[in-house]
Amino acid sequence: MAKEKQLQQLQHIENKLRKLLTHYTEVQQRLAQAQEEIKFLEGLVEEKEQQIKNFQNQENIVKIVDTIAGNPANSTELKLKLNEYIREIDKCIAYLQD
Template identity: 60%
Template sequence: MGAKEELEQLNRIEQKLSKLIARYNQTQEALEKAHQEIRQLELMVKQKEEEIKNFQNQENITKIVNTIAADAASATELKLKINEYIREIDKCIAYLRD
């Protein structure tokens, strides 16, 4: 094999290597975007779970209030009071976490 053929072969290898590096970089970028999307989706799931939990708590409060309260006015007052207690408890929990 002559020097010219070796040089041509080396150039082809260099071109292939450049293409591989470009593909690798594209793959890395796509992977990073996928990781970012996963983090965003995980955050959304966490928020939705919190919303569901709050909804379930409100539903449970309504059931408790309807069972305890004799009339609509006292039911509303009791519901507000329970919600206030829950907010205070949540504040205490948040304080203890810090």
């Protein structure tokens, strides 16, 4: 009788252990999915931040253009300066890509 009771207890423990391992595997899978989603969302946030920076740069360019349009005497000089800045920026970008 005592051996049967011990056997039942062992089977009960084994069943609980199997359930625990199954639950652990499921949790590990959900964790992996959550980590993938976090990486995806971080990439999205980074992309949106870059878009915001680009938008702010465009806004600054519009302000400069408005200034140029307001005073035709300085427009040629400002356009030349802008072109010079753009060339410098392009050089920096090319340097950083190498």
